[in-house]
Amino acid sequence: MSPEAFRNVDLHTHSACSDGTVSPAELVRIAHRAGLEALILTDHNTVAGVPEARREAESLGQRFAGGIEINTREGDCTHILGYGIDPTGAGLQDLLAGLRRHRRERVERIVELLQRLGVQLDLEDIRTQSDETVGRPHVADALLRKGVVRTRSEAFRRFLRRGGPAHVGSVGPTVPEAIAAIRDAGGWASLAHPGLLSRKCDLGPWVDAGLEGIEVYYPSHTRSQMRRFLETAERYRLLATGGSDFHGPRTDNEKIGGIRMPPEAFDRIEGRLGLIGGGA
Numbered sequence: 001m002s003p004e005a006f007r008n009v010d011l012h013t014h015s016a017c018s019d020g021t022v023s024p025a026e027l028v029r030i031a032h033r034a035g036l037e038a039l040i041l042t043d044h045n046t047v048a049g050v051p052e053a054r055r056e057a058e059s060l061g062q063r064f065a066g067g068i069e070i071n072t073r074e075g076d077c078t079h080i081l082g083y084g085i086d087p088t089g090a091g092l093q094d095l096l097a098g099l100r101r102h103r104r105e106r107v108e109r110i111v112e113l114l115q116r117l118g119v120q121l122d123l124e125d126i127r128t129q130s131d132e133t134v135g136r137p138h139v140a141d142a143l144l145r146k147g148v149v150r151t152r153s154e155a156f157r158r159f160l161r162r163g164g165p166a167h168v169g170s171v172g173p174t175v176p177e178a179i180a181a182i183r184d185a186g187g188w189a190s191l192a193h194p195g196l197l198s199r200k201c202d203l204g205p206w207v208d209a210g211l212e213g214i215e216v217y218y219p220s221h222t223r224s225q226m227r228r229f230l231e232t233a234e235r236y237r238l239l240a241t242g243g244s245d246f247h248g249p250r251t252d253n254e255k256i257g258g259i260r261m262p263p264e265a266f267d268r269i270e271g272r273l274g275l276i277g278g279g280a
């Protein structure tokens, strides 16, 4: 397929409200410069960046919607994307408040493990990097500022990865709980980056719990993975979603868009994303 055959959209991006390195408004400006037809902000475990991003999108005429990516406790990368949500939904807000607390405690445990390894970090300094959802990327940035590592990736490789000496497993809801909170907020859920899952998952129970989508189009997915996830989508009647997982400069995902999403896949979900602005 030629590049023009794909839609220039991005349904999975992060801002500094979670672990991205650009503000919500700057994210929108980057998307606009890249000529994105549609942008969705899906910060981890928070919708705090949505109002600022929406204001910038309105002023630039950028098609935009708010969404979320909820980290679950079912493995390191088992994340659930939420689309078409009402950010004020009480069930969602309750779940996020609990998660915020648990993630702050988890970072404290990571800092303790690092201390035993002889690396001294200032916990408060890390926690102030994100009021909303502090995590391993913020610890990685603290290691970077201290000169212990040179990149976020090096911090994960040496300390923070699953099995690493300062690894503390993910906290958060179960997958069905995350799906329920998204549905409670009027939205629908898609399984993020299935190619990154550390173990093979049986999607059946999650589909029974209300999962409606799977993120087929993702930068690190190989052709054969995409084929397999499309088959999975067909088997469970799931919608195919896609996004870059952009986190901004000085991260692992510095490129916005470019996700090779076919027009028919976007057409099927376009009306359910809550997009505002930017004409048709």
Ligand code: AMP
Pocket: 019, 071, 076, 134, 135, 136, 137, 152, 153, 154, 156, 157, 170, 247, 252
């Ligand atoms: P946490 O939420 O604390 O478990 O951290 C997970 C987040 O860390 C992911 O969403 C990514 O943004 C980031 N991440 C995971 N693995 C790596 C890696 N190898 N290098 C850089 N960032 C990573």
Ligand code: ZN
Pocket: 014, 019, 020, 044, 247
């Ligand atoms: Zn992230």
Ligand code: FE
Pocket: 069, 077, 079, 192, 193
């Ligand atoms: Fe993720």
Ligand code: FE
Pocket: 012, 014, 069, 245
């Ligand atoms: Fe993400």
